[in-house]
Amino acid sequence: xxxxxxxxxxxxxxxxxxxxxxxxxxxxxxxxxxxxxxxxxxxxxxxxxxxxxxxxxxxxxxxxxxxxxxxxxxxxxxxxxxxxxxxxxxxxxxxxxxxxxxxxxxxxxxxxxxxxxxxxxxxxxxxxxxxxxxxxxxxxxxxxxxxxxxxxxxxxxxxxxxxxxxxxxxxxxxxxxxxxxxxxxxxxxxxxxxxxxxxxxxxxxxxxxxxxxxxxxxxxxxxxxxxxxxxxxxxxxxxxxxxxxxxxxxxxxxxxxxxxxxxxxxxxxxxxxxxxxxxxxxxxxxxxxxxxxxxxxxxxxxxxxxxxxxxxxxxxxxxxxxxxxxxxxxxxxxxxxxxxxxxxxxxxxxxxxxxxxxxxxxxxxxxxxxxxxxxxxxxxxxxxxxxxxxxxxxxxxxxxxxxxxxxxxxxxxxxxxxxxxxxx
Numbered sequence: 001x002x003x004x005x006x007x008x009x010x011x012x013x014x015x016x017x018x019x020x021x022x023x024x025x026x027x028x029x030x031x032x033x034x035x036x037x038x039x040x041x042x043x044x045x046x047x048x049x050x051x052x053x054x055x056x057x058x059x060x061x062x063x064x065x066x067x068x069x070x071x072x073x074x075x076x077x078x079x080x081x082x083x084x085x086x087x088x089x090x091x092x093x094x095x096x097x098x099x100x101x102x103x104x105x106x107x108x109x110x111x112x113x114x115x116x117x118x119x120x121x122x123x124x125x126x127x128x129x130x131x132x133x134x135x136x137x138x139x140x141x142x143x144x145x146x147x148x149x150x151x152x153x154x155x156x157x158x159x160x161x162x163x164x165x166x167x168x169x170x171x172x173x174x175x176x177x178x179x180x181x182x183x184x185x186x187x188x189x190x191x192x193x194x195x196x197x198x199x200x201x202x203x204x205x206x207x208x209x210x211x212x213x214x215x216x217x218x219x220x221x222x223x224x225x226x227x228x229x230x231x232x233x234x235x236x237x238x239x240x241x242x243x244x245x246x247x248x249x250x251x252x253x254x255x256x257x258x259x260x261x262x263x264x265x266x267x268x269x270x271x272x273x274x275x276x277x278x279x280x281x282x283x284x285x286x287x288x289x290x291x292x293x294x295x296x297x298x299x300x301x302x303x304x305x306x307x308x309x310x311x312x313x314x315x316x317x318x319x320x321x322x323x324x325x326x327x328x329x330x331x332x333x334x335x336x337x338x339x340x341x342x343x344x345x346x347x348x349x350x351x352x353x354x355x356x357x358x359x360x361x362x363x364x365x366x367x368x369x370x371x372x373x374x375x376x377x378x379x380x381x382x383x384x385x386x387x388x389x390x391x392x393x394x395x396x397x398x399x400x401x402x403x404x405x406x407x408x409x410x411x412x413x414x415x416x417x418x419x420x421x422x423x424x
Contacts, residue, residue: 001217004245004262007225008318008404010272011243012298012305013265014330014412016040019056019221021417022263027216028208029057030066032251033241034223035106035136036077037129039298044417047088053078055221058097059090064211066204067099070241070251072136073148074106075193082196099197100204100253101149108189109168109181110135116176126237126275137240144168148201151194161187205253212257220248220259226318234363237276245322264324264406266315268332268396270308270344273298277363280308280344294334309342309370316404317357326409329397333381333413340372341396345403373399381414386421389413 005022007013020042023029036052042059043049049059053073057063067073082092110132117135118125128134139145144164150157165183173180211218224243227233232244242251245262249255269290272278282290287307290296296305319327335341347354347366358366376390383389389397389411401408411421 001260002212002220002249002257003218004220004222004248004259006222006245006248006262006264006322006324007228007243008264008266008315008322008324008327009225009270009311010227010278011038011224012271012273012296013225013267014328015222015265016042016051016056017330017412017415017417018263018265018328018410019219020044020059021420022219023057023060023063025217026057026063026219028066028211028218029055029060029063029221030068030204030208030218030252031055031071031221031223032068032248033070033243034239035072035131035133036074036081037131037133037239038223043415046090049085049088049090051081053081054085054092054097057219057221058085058092061091063096064207065097066208066252067097067103068204068252069100069102070247071100071103072106072133072140072241073099073103074111074131075190075197077131079193079196094199097200098202098204098207099148099200101147101152101201102253103148104136104140105146105148105150105190105194106132106136107146107186109165109172109186110139112178112181113172113176116172116178120176128274134240146190148197151190151198152201154191157190158183158187161190203253208252208254209256212254220245220252222248226321227314229321232321234276234359237274245324261325262323263409264319264322264327265330266318266327266400266404267330268310268335268400269294270311270314271296271305272307273303273305277366278306278308279347279363279366280311280314280368281306282308282342286342289337290334293337294331308368309344310400311344312403313344313347313354313357315400319404319406324406327401327404327406328410328412329400329408330412332393332397332411333379333419335396336376336378336380338375339377341375342370342372343399344368345371381419383413384418384421386411386423389421
């Protein structure tokens with residue numbers, strides 16, 4: 001069985017928690033795209049963990065974890081993340097972590113370029129995390145990057161790096177007027193943080209194909225959500241990689257395999273980190289109360305998230321783009337404080353009611369159409385069966401199913417690992 005766990009909206013839907021929950025049923029968990037520009041927060045019996053690069057299955061003692069071909073890896077961040085997890089009692093070794101030799105390394109000059117460009121854009125900035133993600137993916141398609149496999153051949157690494165840095169300084173020094181990047185300093189950085197992972201680097205395609213041949217169950221983990229996908233998201237306020245489920249086998253390293261199912265993670269309300277259109281956004285006291293109730297602060301950056309009511313058009317679009325076969329509805333318990341629950345049921349553009357998620361100028365200028373649903377106004381965190389939920393909560397879940405056209409398989413009613421309801 002090959003399952004993808006993906007985000008339906010803007011990211012931050014709770015994918016890490018669901019991967020951690022489901023990982024015990026799988027033999028392999030694989031991250032297939034992105035870098036350390038987003039985070040998954042997981043709370044289980046071992047403690048609370050924030051993961052930026054490592055697959056969320058790393059917290060399970062029974063899974064092998066893979067960092068796939070489509071990832072971009074900041075070696076320093078990876079080293080620090082591994083150290084933090086080991087301090088928390090998590091075992092990490094070449095036996096349970098495999099890193100693709102084809103994954104791209106995110107260099108310090110990529111972060112520098114990210115910062116320089118965001119500063120240049122000023123109030124027109126894209127809302128980057130300033131972690132070098134757009135520059136490193138751009139260089140990947142320029143075919144001017146260092147890959148993880150290059151660390152295994154230090155005798156040719158220096159020559160390759162010198163050519164790349166010479167080219168990069170045309171932008172760093174001649175374009176932005178910054179101090180040139182030093183090739184020797186970059187080499188020192190690579191060796192300092194890269195040598196730690198030499199034994200983890202391998203052809204993950206061989207490993208994954210063999211696992212599939214042996215009938216092992218593989219779980220593919222995405223970063224961010226459908227609306228941050230480079231092609232199908234709210235361009236240009238997207239990430240620089242493909243976060244959709246269809247890319248999972250490609251980004252993992254097994255393009256010849258096909259998914260068995262796709263579980264879309266969807267929040268009971270909406271949240272968004274960064275710039276760009278967010279039509280359903282709530283402001284003032286309503287927004288502040290929802291943000292605090294949900295603890296909506298970025299796991300990677302700590303930035304306050306923008307929040308809003310559940311967005312029907314955005315979610316229906318996300319379900320379609322992801323090809324979701326079922327949904328996990330997270331943070332339903334957060335809405336328990338509300339007497340009336342706000343839901344963005346549509347958009348209005350120049351007096352026209354939109355019934356499909358728009359892009360471009362229409363999305364930029366669209367206004368939300370809100371309706372309000374009865375709340376349940378009681379604690380549901382102890383519910384473990386669907387029939388235990390108040391009628392108003394069940395009505396809300398069933399409304400979401402009908403509105404987006406996909407069945408809800410899991411309902412999260414708390415941050416703890418066992419605080420969920422499985423419907424089928």
